[in-house]
Amino acid sequence: MSGDSASAIQRSQVDLVDFIDWSGVECLNQSTSHSLPNALKQGYREDDGLNLESDADEQLLIYIPFTQVIKLHSLLIKGPEEEGPKTVKLYSNKENMGFGNVNDFPPSDTAVLSPDSLKGKPIVLKYVKFQNVRSLTIFIEDNHSGSDITKVQKIALFGTTVETTDMKGLKKIEDH
């Protein structure tokens, strides 16, 4: 299975970091010095010293809108063994979620991370549930050690884009 997922990424899945709409990205309960771009942005996320950390308690709510519709195949989360996330719930196309209403809807998928996955192994998701994703909400419910601070070093999403019209490619039709 692990070999399968690795090859799936090589085959057709793309790292979706290029399709993230950065203007709408939000993260609730993040610490101001250790914020979401540390885990999500190219360059920052490769640096294991730069983490996303939670603030008031161990939960984190991350909202990622995309610039176009995508299909999400797999997820990669890297974190320290102790304070890395354990239970991660994913919600597709739900906007403006808060900690109050995370439990109101069933998640599109739930992933329980093992210390192994925290080293940077991609987790394959229920592909059928993520066929038409405009935005993704990641709810990190708890961490392995049970401490008040959850630390995340890297979050990467893999998938494909749905065939969409490239508006730049449209040419004006000449009148006959």
Added chain:
Amino acid sequence: MVLEATMICIDNSEWMRNGDYAPSRFQAQADAVNLICGAKTQSNPENTVGILTMAGKGVRVLVTPTSDLGKILACMHGLEIGGEMNLASGIQVAQLALKHRQNKKQQQRIIVFCGSPIKHEKKLIEMIGRKLKKNSVALDIINFGEQDDGKIEKLEALLAAVNNNDTSHIVHVPTGSSALSDVLINTPIFTGDGEGGSGFAAAAAAAAAGGLSGFDFGVDPNLDPELALALRVSMEEERARQEAAAKKATEEAAKQEKGEGQPSGTQDAMMTERANVATSEVDNKDDENALLQQALAMSMDDPDSGHETRDTDMSDAAADDPELALALQLSVQDGTKDSSSQSDLSKLLADQSFVSSILASLPGVDPNDPSVKNLLDSIQSQTESQQKNEEKEPKEDEK
């Protein structure tokens, strides 16, 4: 100018009947609320404010976050005093009201007026604070009225739990001293985290200080900001002119050594005529437009006389602007030019009637005074060389 949705939690418990804040605690609170609503809506037109009461029969939302100031002020009428304040519920309901705001882009803020004792445990208060922080809601606490043991401690604990990067504040208002609103105006609650006190706050302070007539020029900046601004600008200009005139007096002694001109006498007469014409017009803004047009007409019709007026323009333009005076001095002494100052001079040189009006308005300066005439003549020689540059430079100026 932060885009914000604010919920104001009012304490309308029995403790608010007390008169230790004039006229009563409740009235002082209401005034403060009105001021805050005004300040918020003015700092950003898309800001919304809502109000709820914490005491009475229970926590009641009077108006959900709206940008309609009239609606907010209207709901402050007919509020009844009674019951006991429920701080925890009040804050939680406020948080809920903010959660369902229409514009999700707005930052969330709760302002709590706490005038009676707090019956909750410190732990509960802290938990509420942490929940607010988790949902990125800022909190401003106004502590006034009843001070019992532990109230300040609880409020400080609440602030510590909520505070994220100094977005939340607490203000303690002691009894007596001055009105609640006056104390609040100087706090970050009004001035918005050091963005710079809004003009509203400044005007409100002026109003509080001396009634309506307390405004600088008898004009309410809120009612007519443009007129107030124009008056203020003209006052500053006048002051600057007078300062520069004093400077000029010392320069004149040096310049008297330079040439003389017979025509200057007649030119002065023409100038004073123009000055009278100019001053007969309405003040300031209209003046400048008309003057500019006159200047243009003059410069096209009569370049010779234009020289003289431009001379005076230069001295008076210099009088008008201390920086210009400095540039003038430099050009007189060195003959080397800073092109930007020259072009400024050139512009103002053209604005002759503006200058002539200034000349007439300067106290103690008589256009027929020999020293002034000498000054004008001496400048004439400089401006002739400047005009050559002026022709080249207007194109640069226009940009």
